[in-house]
Amino acid sequence: MASLTIRQLDKSYPLAKGARNLVLNKIDLTLHSNEFVSIVGASGCGKSTLLSIAAGLEEFDSGEVLVDDQPIQGPGIDRGVVFQSYTLLPWLTARQNIEFALKSAGYAHTERAEIAQQHLELVKLAHAADKWPAELSGGMQQRVAIARALSYRPKILLMDEPFGALDAMTRRQMQQLLLEIWETHRLTVMFVTHDIEEAIYLSDRVVVMKPAEIDQCIDIPIERPRDFSVTHHPDFLNIQSQIFERISQPLEHA
Known part of the structure; x- marks a missing residue:
C-alpha cells in the first residue's frame, strides 16, 4: 500500500483583467498507508479540485503531490479514480x-x-x-x-461523491460494500462527500474544509468493523454535530 502526501498546494483559476480565484491555499495533507480519509465541506470549498489534482487530472500552481514520496506525473495506475457519474x-x-x-x-x-x-x-x-x-x-x-x-x-483509491446519485437504500448498501472491500484488501482511500454521516461511518479520519483551506482534521475513534448501529452512538453523534457546526458557519466566520 501507499501514502499520499500533499504539501503547500496552491491552485487558482484566472478571472477577468488578470485577477485569479484562489481555490486551494497552502494545503498540507497526508493520507497514511491503508488509511480511509473523507473530505467534507460546503460546495465550492475546493474538495473535488483537491481530489482531481491528487488523481493527476488537474495541474496546480505550486506545492507538491507525492505517492510514496515520489512526485506524481499526471494520471497513473498507482491511483484508481471513481466519480459520481459512472x-x-x-x-x-x-x-x-x-x-x-x-x-x-x-x-x-x-x-x-x-x-x-x-x-x-x-x-x-x-x-x-x-x-x-x-x-x-x-x-x-x-x-x-x-x-x-x-x-x-492501484495503491490509492480516489472517490469523488461516488454514491451521490444513488437512492438512500442503495447508497447504504454501497457504503457497506465499500467497507467490506476496504477491510479485505486494505487500500489508501481519499473519499470526497457532502454527506457527514457517510464520512464518519466510512473513515478513520475526516478532513473538514472551508473555502480553499483545511479547517480541521478529526480522528474517528469508532471501532471496526462497523455496522449502521454505530450511527446512533453518542460519540458518532457528537462528531457529526461538531462537523456540521463547522461547515454550516457563515463563510465570513469560517
Missing part, C-alpha cells in the same frame, strides 16, 4: 469495461478475463458480467466502476 463505456459490457481498463494498464490478454471476473465477484456482480451498462441500475453501474478502478491494483 463513466462506463456504453458500447462495452460490464466485463469488457473492466478488461478495457486492464488493457490500457498494460495487462496481457490472457490475464484480463480472469482479473475482470475476480473483480466482478468482488463487487457481487458476477451474474451481470455480460450485461450492457444500460441494462444495469445506477448502483450496479457504480459497482462496475469500482471494480474497474480496483482491477489494475
Whole structure:
C-alpha cells in the first residue's frame, strides 16, 4: 500500500483583467498507508479540485503531490479514480469495461478475463458480467466502476461523491460494500462527500474544509468493523454535530 502526501498546494483559476480565484491555499495533507480519509465541506470549498489534482487530472500552481514520496506525473495506475457519474463505456459490457481498463494498464490478454471476473465477484456482480451498462441500475453501474478502478491494483483509491446519485437504500448498501472491500484488501482511500454521516461511518479520519483551506482534521475513534448501529452512538453523534457546526458557519466566520 501507499501514502499520499500533499504539501503547500496552491491552485487558482484566472478571472477577468488578470485577477485569479484562489481555490486551494497552502494545503498540507497526508493520507497514511491503508488509511480511509473523507473530505467534507460546503460546495465550492475546493474538495473535488483537491481530489482531481491528487488523481493527476488537474495541474496546480505550486506545492507538491507525492505517492510514496515520489512526485506524481499526471494520471497513473498507482491511483484508481471513481466519480459520481459512472463513466462506463456504453458500447462495452460490464466485463469488457473492466478488461478495457486492464488493457490500457498494460495487462496481457490472457490475464484480463480472469482479473475482470475476480473483480466482478468482488463487487457481487458476477451474474451481470455480460450485461450492457444500460441494462444495469445506477448502483450496479457504480459497482462496475469500482471494480474497474480496483482491477489494475492501484495503491490509492480516489472517490469523488461516488454514491451521490444513488437512492438512500442503495447508497447504504454501497457504503457497506465499500467497507467490506476496504477491510479485505486494505487500500489508501481519499473519499470526497457532502454527506457527514457517510464520512464518519466510512473513515478513520475526516478532513473538514472551508473555502480553499483545511479547517480541521478529526480522528474517528469508532471501532471496526462497523455496522449502521454505530450511527446512533453518542460519540458518532457528537462528531457529526461538531462537523456540521463547522461547515454550516457563515463563510465570513469560517
